[in-house]
Amino acid sequence: MKKTAIILGASGLTGGLLLDLLINDDRYESIKLFSRSKLEGLPSKVTQFIGDLLELKQFKNDFTGDQVFCCIGTTKSKTPDKDLYKKIDHGIPVSAAKLAKANGIETFLVISALGADAKSSVFYNKTKGEMERDVLKQDIKKTFILQPSLIGGDRKESRTLEAIGKDVFIVIQPFFFGKLKKYKSTDPKNMAKAMINLANSTSYSEVVITSDDIKRITINN
Template sequence: MKKTAIILGASGLTGGLLLDQLINDERYESIKLFSRSKLEGLPNKVTQYIGDLLELEQFKSDFIGDQVFCCIGTTKAKTPNKDLYKKIDYGIPVSAAKLAKTNGIETFLVISALGANSKSSVFYNKIKGEMERDVLKQDINKTFIFQPSLIGGERKESRTLEAIGKVVFKVIQPLFFGKLKKYKITDPENMSQAMINLANSKNYSEVIINSNDIKRITKNN
């Protein structure tokens, strides 16, 4: 039986790659995108719902499918206002999980971040940790939380500090082994493929997926 996938954040780097992969995946007959603006040039199997994702409840009747892929995320530079930052990085994923639970969707995948901790004194780590905590409270049957390190690849928007960080990480990555391997740059294509692999896995039980796991899951499925 073919599936319907829901994507939030398809305009971003990882979400865009995920969308491309799902379009070419014959297991999916339908893809629903929920976003603030329309993407052009997409095939008929993709349906777009345009609106304010901070008010995700408005899409309740259309938020129906088999799997939810939540790739929503902002940055300190892009969203310096902490209240708005929390509404995006915490509010949208948690609202999506609640809708998934209400509508009987049994698979929910969300991108968080390495270092997420609801008790952290670092605001951004704390927000991600609180998001993870409250997504898990929905008790969706198959929930996978991805905690990548810095995600590689070229983004549409300029992120100067992130670009510098990627250069530095590439130089020092050979020093990352053992427990430090999880800090290696995460390839966005591996990230999106790992999400699809886990969404369709029948025997993977781990909930928290760090960057060290992502490459292995991409290869082993």
């Protein structure tokens, strides 16, 4: 039976790559996008629901399908206000998980970050950790939390500090082996492929998928 996928964050780097893959994947007959603005030039198998994702519950009746892919995330430079930052990085994924649970969706995947820890004193890590904790509280049958290190690739917006960070990572990554492998930067295309592989797999029992496993899952499927 063909599936219906829900994507949040399809306008972002990883979400956009994920959308392209799902469009060309014959296992999916329908893709639902929930976003603030409309994407142009999409095929008929894609339906878009436009509105304020901070009020995601308004879409409850339309939030139906087989799998949810949550690629929502912001940055300090884009969202310096901590309250708004938390509403986006914590509030939207948790609201999506609650809707998925309420509507009987049994597969939920969300992008978090390496170092996520609800008890951390670092705001970013703490926010991601609290998001993971509250998503898991929904007890969705098949939940996967992806924890990439720095995500590679080119984004539409300019992120000077992040670009510098990527350059540094390119230089030092050859020294990442053993326990340090998980700190290697993550290819966004690998991330998108891994999410689809996990969503359609019956063999993965791990809930938290770190960056070193993301590439392995992509290669082995």
